[in-house]
Amino acid sequence: MAEPDTVLTEPPVSVAVPVPAPAGPEPGPRRPDHVAIIMDGNGRWAAGRRLPRVAGHRAGAQAVRRCIRAAIENNVRWLTLYAFSSENWRRPADEVTDLTALLRHYLRSEIAELHREGVRVRVIGEHERFGPEIRAELEAAERLTAANTRLTLIVALSYGARAEILQAARRIVAAAQAGTVQPDALDEAGFARYLSTDGIPDPDLVIRTSGECRLSNFLLWQSAYAELVFLDVLWPDFEAHHLAGAIDVFTRRERRYGARPG
Ligand code: FPP
Numbered sequence: 001m002a003e004p005d006t007v008l009t010e011p012p013v014s015v016a017v018p019v020p021a022p023a024g025p026e027p028g029p030r031r032p033d034h035v036a037i038i039m040d041g042n043g044r045w046a047a048g049r050r051l052p053r054v055a056g057h058r059a060g061a062q063a064v065r066r067c068i069r070a071a072i073e074n075n076v077r078w079l080t081l082y083a084f085s086s087e088n089w090r091r092p093a094d095e096v097t098d099l100t101a102l103l104r105h106y107l108r109s110e111i112a113e114l115h116r117e118g119v120r121v122r123v124i125g126e127h128e129r130f131g132p133e134i135r136a137e138l139e140a141a142e143r144l145t146a147a148n149t150r151l152t153l154i155v156a157l158s159y160g161a162r163a164e165i166l167q168a169a170r171r172i173v174a175a176a177q178a179g180t181v182q183p184d185a186l187d188e189a190g191f192a193r194y195l196s197t198d199g200i201p202d203p204d205l206v207i208r209t210s211g212e213c214r215l216s217n218f219l220l221w222q223s224a225y226a227e228l229v230f231l232d233v234l235w236p237d238f239e240a241h242h243l244a245g246a247i248d249v250f251t252r253r254e255r256r257y258g259a260r261p262g
Helices: 042-048 053-073 086-090 093-116 132-144 161-177 188-192 240-252
Strands: 034-038 078-085 119-124 151-159 205-208 227-230
Touching: 034 240, 042 053, 053 078, 053 093, 053 151, 053 240, 078 086, 078 093, 086 093, 086 151, 093 119, 093 132, 119 132, 205 240, 227 240
Parallel strands: 034 078, 034 205, 078 151, 119 151, 205 227
Antiparallel strands: none
């Protein structure tokens, strides 16, 4: 066993002695624990190849697989994917049918593998709108993977941030009327517990592909201090290096949370 550097033979005197920093590698720049992605550009990818839009969504599902693998390789602990927005219901019925079929196929073919990889699956959004069958499969996926800890994959399905915040406000009003919440005592952390992301840390990094620079009703409360990175790549072309590049941009940004630079 290693000898201590100093053996005290006298009672300690109250003199401030500088404590050397613990040995070991210098801590590197902070990396994002939670990455959230607006997967955009499936339609343009298909149009550029004169293919039907569904081909773009199918290629987008392949990119989802690559992205999850890349997130694990980059030690991302939480990955949120915007798979279907509340506004996407306004798309033509055949596209909604195609996206629903793709989601069903994805759930059946991928969940066992995600479970083997140690991925926990969580769903946010009004996913019951996809019908009882998909709802049951999503809930089964959540139950099966509930104890996994390598990566939590949050799939936003029929998700809209404004609807989520409104729903939270309604629940808080009901709780206040029932006397279980004191509105004056409610703080931001208390409010966030009523959001669908309760228990999930806020995203550090939000990525949007396809060159569009908007949040499109995605995690508006949770992204208050997120770093935003807009990538000029269509989602079906998304590769591991795009995630690594966005993380690299993140590590070079200075996050001040409204404070002045140190
Ligand atoms: C945006 O592209 C993408 C979507 C509306 C759906 C996202 C779906 C996937 C990536 C595939 C399926 C995912 C899972 C989890 C199975 P867009 O159609 O708006 O593209 P555009 O802006 O070029 O028209």
